[in-house]
Amino acid sequence: MVAMDSVQKWFGKLHVLQDIDLQITPGEVVVVIGPSGSGKSTLCRTINRLETIDEGVIAVDGQELPKEGKSLAGLRADVGMVFQQFNLFAHKTVLENVTLGPIKVRKHSKADADRKAHEQLRRVGVDDQANKYPAQLSGGQQQRVAIARALAMEPKVMLFDEPTSALDPEMIKEVLDSMVDLAKQGMTMVVVTHEMGFARTAAHRVSFMADGRLVEENTPNEFFTNPQSDRAKDFLGKILEH
């Protein structure tokens, strides 16, 4: 579903993505984990071209990423993205947030879009908030609306960039629960997160990233109990200490 082949990217002199090869099959859930600054967000953002790449190829559902314009917008519509900071449209109600894409990009009728939006909002448990503005919701509710907004586009892949790291502990669970449900329903997902509980229950694979490289890939169980590389051992040692 997603294929990254020898992808290279520089930020000036910083070689932030080095020789990235990553194949994700339909329905697979991949958790990307690694130290801060290792390039996880950048990797995630290249998949819908919020960041450009300098070398290599990225294809989504067999189609290479278009450079610009209409076809790029079309591809982005097929790739859902959930941000750390939620990024809900502040001037629109929850319902309008979820229907904007389906109406403007998918060209659905308003009635259709409304009906489907309520479906998605119900799926993540925030349908009762449909007429509020984002600022009137808790962080956990906002993030679930953001997930519903992405799902309403009926994407082929969902990208999550640290979706719970801006949330209070009691709200993390409600967001993770929604994500676990989604994984169980067979959505293809790339999730940057340090939530090991989520990785263990929902992920098929953990990719460990350090200094712009994918250093190690394994099943969650193998990775957490028996890491191979020194970088991974070191990293897990640090996050498990606390």
Added chain:
Amino acid sequence: MPLANNTTDERGIAMTTSTGTKTGTDIPQAIVKQRNLSWWISGLIVAAVAAFIAQSLYVNPNIAWPVVGEFILSPRILNGLWTTLELAVLSQAIAIVLGLVISLMRLSSNPVAGAVSRGYIWLFRGTPLLVQILLWGNFALFYDQITLGIPFTGVTFASWPTNEVITTFVAAVLGLALHEAAYMAEIIRSGIMSVGYGQTEAAQALGLTRGQMMSRVVVPQALRIIVPPTGNQFIQMLKMTSLVAVIAGGDLLTVAQNISAVNLQTIELLIVATVWYLLVTSIASAGQALLERRLGRSIRRQKDRGNKTARGRAS
């Protein structure tokens, strides 16, 4: 209510009923009462001064009030007022559109567009409006013909004498609009920049095109920042139109001066103009307040919620 011993009397003076325990509330109480006394005194002084000035104007033998009454609704004055309104509305409208283009150029990644935009703002904001109006009014002195053609090739389609194209009215609009556009460009740019980067990224991630992103996500949010200063600019524009009197622009001030040049009632006609300017700017201010209230709806909802939760936590 947890703060039940704080009450307010009908004059709005905060009162704190004594509950026996000495707390810090005694001190603010004293301050409130003192300010209240000086509030009355200063109010009286200001009212007395204002009344004195008004009275001295009214009984001043050098001002013939009947003349003011005679001209305030005269057709010539109303004509000038109409021209003033036309100038202000047209110039402001052109300035908003042109300012939007200039601000988008400034924000674009294209360095040529950015440089042109910066140059424009530098030139039109850096020179006095009065000078710009005089230059447009005398445009024929340095270009006597205006020609439509392909630059640098000598191919021309049509040509007109400058004085036929740039009438006084056109010169006035050019002067006001091009100057104003420089300010509008900066106002619009700050509005667009106030919309967080996360908003545009989310719009892009949904697959919205650039145009859709601008019209559905960026502009509606930027408007809340852009509208209040634009209202101020328009009110200022209503007054700045009076500068076109230097090229006999036919506006309210031009007409008032033309009349007083004949009847020598200078002050009376300036008062006529002043009254109209005040009336028109007052209406514009009211309109601005109305517009701002409409645009502020979603913000106000957020504030309501903020107050409620704050109160909820306190109790």
